[in-house]
Amino acid sequence: MIGQSVYVPRLLPELESLAPGHRACIGCGEVLAMRQAFKAIGRDAIVVNATGCMEIIASQLPYTSWRLPWIHTLFENTAAVASGVEAGLKAMYRKGRYSRPDTKIVAVAGDGGTVDIGLQALSGALERGHNLLYICFDNEGYMNTGIQRSSATPYGASTTTSPAGKESIGQFSWKKDLPGIAVAHRIPYVATACPSYPVDLIEKVKKGVDTRGPAYIHIFSGCPTGWGCATNLTVRLGRLAVETGIFPLYEVENGKYTMSYKPEKLRPITDYMKPQRRFRHLTDDAVEMIEKRVAVEYYKLLEKAECQK
């Protein structure tokens, strides 16, 4: 499913919900993922957007790139506002003041707004079972405020608040497994995706918005500014993250795990780390340690998918 046809880009919907001319950095993987995701969502949608890169680049007063109804919220209450929008629309439909029962509610947030600050609101929305899709664009840090660490930053990455040096290895904790937390809420649909695999991403988002009840999609999107890599490498790094097992692509439908892509064997992790400045200080021992941990996590996941076949 992932190695789709070379002609697929020409068969995708032409509709663009995000107008060009926004202020994303060169090589931004997040805005690429957003474009792909909204091709799947279509026009009948309301977007709730947390503070973050995707909010500031697309809404420079008095302009906006959004061709959809759009609300800006704070870091912490994106999921809460989305729940409110959903409940409000439902009430209006019941009272006959709104005619379209299928309007999709899409909450969009970065990793900071999801894994750190917005986690309790997200947990509440998932637990209450609102019919919405929550998309987290994960670039592994607070990139637009100056590359601070978040709990989605991987172990060993150097950021401005976890600088590498004599005393510190960089980020000292492991990346928080948010898809895992979402699965633990027993919601109907959870998936991970990456804009380097556009067909897969679009299909997952389509599944997510069509799901009755809450759906959560975690999208791994490269950030040349924050990761310190060349701007033409965003897509390749996404692919390498998947092929090294750092960010496996899978979906969980009603608790059932399915791997979307299984590389025949995992690539060496240095393929992924070498082009990035944030990992430049890591010694061979540290890399080996990370590689072991990545493999353990990857095979744990693989086992989950295998045992439920």
Added chain:
Amino acid sequence: MITLKIDGREINAEPGKTVLEAARENNIYIPTLCVNEAVAAYGACRLCMVEVTRGNRKRLVASCLYEVAEGLVVETRTERVVNIRRLVMELLLARCPNSSEVIEMARSMGIDSSRFQSEEDDNSCVLCALCTRVCREVVGKSAISLVGRGTNRKVALPFCEDTDACIACGSCVYVCPTGAIKMEDNGDVRRITWPSSTHEFKMKKCASCGSYFAPEKQISFMIQKTGLEAEKFDLCMNCRP
């Protein structure tokens, strides 16, 4: 700009657009199976039927083929439309009783079973011809086509045999609305299963990392089409400079 009315809503549309396009731009849902913007409209599935009033005349048309016109009145949810859609859906359901996409679509219209007898063989092709149209209009190979007539009509390679025509690109697999065409990559072999036959294609190995990345026939088609040297296509996506 042309002004027309769809379900009581005044809608502006560019001349030359179809009723379906105008409706979709304004969030009015019309079900379809055989529509893709990349290829010309064909009108195969008949699920997009709507009722059109022009002057005193009222009739059913396929909205994917019917062009917008000034003062047109379109209804997408009248009893007549719902009835015909129901009939079409039940016929499709009888043809493809095992296709999850067809079942899902029928369910969204409130249809659980068909009044017609189900076909016995495991068939999920609705003969919408999206695959053959994409092969002709987008890929430019015309490798597959609809052969036979009536109940024997099916999608097939010429004489259901291995030919050089198909480059195994997989566009037909992607575009199929009901999952009737299947593709599987297994090591150096790509296997594509059409409703008529299964064929295997050899994959090309990356000169650097050794992974199989594209069918050999597709690569030679690309070489011919772009006019570049063959060496440019030796490496997979991750190994290219």
